[in-house]
Amino acid sequence: MENTARQIRIINPTKRIENLIRVAAYCRVSSDSADQANSFFAQVRYYSDYIRCDDRMTLVDIYADEGITGTEIIKRDEFKRMMKDAKNRKIDRILVKSVTRFARNSLECLESIRALKSYGTSVYFENDHIDTALMNSEMIVYIKSAFAQNEAMSASRRMAVSNRMRMESGTFVPPNVPYGYRLENGELKIVEEEAARIRKVFELYLSGMGANNIVKEMRHTEQGNMRWTMSGIKYMLTNERYVGDMLMQKFYTPQILPLRSHPNKGELPMYYAQNTHEPIISREMFEAVKRIKAERDKNHPKKNTEKLFLQGKLKCRCCNRAYKKRYLQSGELVWICANKGTVDAHNCTSLIYTDMEIKSAFVQMYNTLKQNVKTVVDETIALLNSLKVKVNSGNNKIAEIDAEIASLAEQNSVYAELFASGVIDEITHLEKTDKYKNRITELRSRRLKLINEDEDELCIEKMRELKRVLAESAESITEMDEGIFSQIIDTVFAEADGVLTFLLKCSLELKINVRG
Numbered sequence: 001m002e003n004t005a006r007q008i009r010i011i012n013p014t015k016r017i018e019n020l021i022r023v024a025a026y027c028r029v030s031s032d033s034a035d036q037a038n039s040f041f042a043q044v045r046y047y048s049d050y051i052r053c054d055d056r057m058t059l060v061d062i063y064a065d066e067g068i069t070g071t072e073i074i075k076r077d078e079f080k081r082m083m084k085d086a087k088n089r090k091i092d093r094i095l096v097k098s099v100t101r102f103a104r105n106s107l108e109c110l111e112s113i114r115a116l117k118s119y120g121t122s123v124y125f126e127n128d129h130i131d132t133a134l135m136n137s138e139m140i141v142y143i144k145s146a147f148a149q150n151e152a153m154s155a156s157r158r159m160a161v162s163n164r165m166r167m168e169s170g171t172f173v174p175p176n177v178p179y180g181y182r183l184e185n186g187e188l189k190i191v192e193e194e195a196a197r198i199r200k201v202f203e204l205y206l207s208g209m210g211a212n213n214i215v216k217e218m219r220h221t222e223q224g225n226m227r228w229t230m231s232g233i234k235y236m237l238t239n240e241r242y243v244g245d246m247l248m249q250k251f252y253t254p255q256i257l258p259l260r261s262h263p264n265k266g267e268l269p270m271y272y273a274q275n276t277h278e279p280i281i282s283r284e285m286f287e288a289v290k291r292i293k294a295e296r297d298k299n300h301p302k303k304n305t306e307k308l309f310l311q312g313k314l315k316c317r318c319c320n321r322a323y324k325k326r327y328l329q330s331g332e333l334v335w336i337c338a339n340k341g342t343v344d345a346h347n348c349t350s351l352i353y354t355d356m357e358i359k360s361a362f363v364q365m366y367n368t369l370k371q372n373v374k375t376v377v378d379e380t381i382a383l384l385n386s387l388k389v390k391v392n393s394g395n396n397k398i399a400e401i402d403a404e405i406a407s408l409a410e411q412n413s414v415y416a417e418l419f420a421s422g423v424i425d426e427i428t429h430l431e432k433t434d435k436y437k438n439r440i441t442e443l444r445s446r447r448l449k450l451i452n453e454d455e456d457e458l459c460i461e462k463m464r465e466l467k468r469v470l471a472e473s474a475e476s477i478t479e480m481d482e483g484i485f486s487q488i489i490d491t492v493f494a495e496a497d498g499v500l501t502f503l504l505k506c507s508l509e510l511k512i513n514v515r516g
Helices: 040-052 077-087 106-118 137-169 192-206 211-221 230-237 283-299 355-371 373-420 426-453 456-472 482-488
Strands: 021-029 057-066 093-096 122-125 181-184 187-190 246-248 271-273 314-316 323-327 333-337 489-494 499-504 509-513
Touching: 021 040, 021 077, 040 057, 040 093, 040 373, 057 077, 077 106, 106 122, 192 211, 192 230, 192 283, 211 230, 314 323, 333 355, 355 373, 355 482, 355 489, 355 499, 355 509, 373 426, 373 456, 456 482, 482 489
Parallel strands: 021 057, 021 093, 093 122, 314 489
Antiparallel strands: 181 187, 246 271, 323 333, 489 499, 499 509
8 A cells, every 4th residue: 555645734713712791780779678589689690591501602700789768879889880890891782670770760771781781792682682782672771760760669658758747746766866865766765975065065155155166175075975076066056956856848859859868958848846855955056056156147248158169189198187278367378287277287297388389289290291191101001901901810809709609609598598488497598598697798708898999900001091181182281271180180189298199080199399
């Protein structure tokens, strides 16, 4: 047999292997519901198994908010983290049980879905059979979320009407108990040790002391867990509950989203009930304090409340308090730490800065930054990119935590089934499930910390944004530019040595010596 050279012909593939779909799930339980189908543990376990059993999917994460209302996204940390990950192009698809689990605010629901679409992320609502990847789904989502929103609004209205009826009848019991009382069987009972301190505050005020000096005295002489502050003293001196009366509906919740409590400044009626509980001070003392306070307010009218651009943007590095404006007798505007003039002023070593000094320091900082973009920004971006090799360093720990959470959720489910079938009693069920729930909460906190520690990509993106803003801005400035300031500066820290530190939104810090 003749030896012949073996010939090999390569047959190229005709079908491309599709990339895995990066899938996440969002879960939310609005209360400690006993409904196992909607419970937090059931949702986490279900989606973990669902995604892992499909070879076309790879699990990115499960985002779960417990006991948080769906009417306002700002209060849902896990939802915001999911949106941030989608923006960073980490998620292709999100699974949600229903529209009501996603959001009860129709406007925020649509805005979130549209934002996710712009990131290339679709959402599938299982119970509603809605897929945002389809062109006709947005209107359906809006209708569903509108129904959910109306349900939340109706519940809020029912609660408001119920509270108002009890106020009118004098049977309303406020959920917040003032210092000096405790709630016992629906009635306010005096806590004598705290009541003695309240009487002392009123006596000190009647003796001629101002709120600031009362704070000093109470901090120096009194023990206990009460945190004595100027605002707390002023509120205490005007609180009608200490004479045994109760002014109800000081706050109200407007029937608009988001459902937030607002001070009642005449929008709704108030209800003043006398002798609803045992008083701590006499009416004569309360009225005397009211007269003295009115006289002092008349002699010391409120100062100019004009809002200036730099307000809220300056902070003291020494005590971390905000800087406040003050006008000198000459009319010059200066900025001073809010701690100055308080009982803790001796601990603060910060300096006073004129408005012109701060604005001139920003001009100098901007011009320096603009001239050194390559050194400060470009090289930092390159360095951060080189460090991105550590991105997967924490994945093993996160995987271990995920495995333990899944195991605990499974055990919790078993005990729930045993209790439902009557195999174990309620006490045993609660002991076991509380232990699992506490452990899962602890694990989720540790997991979130690990995730937040790895912010390389976000930091690089912020540096690129700074570079873009600088490229589109003036080559140099000669006076304060509020627009540029707002785009690149997060906070200005006043140091103790005459230096102003500008914290940029990308977390870089640049120092300017004002007094050098």
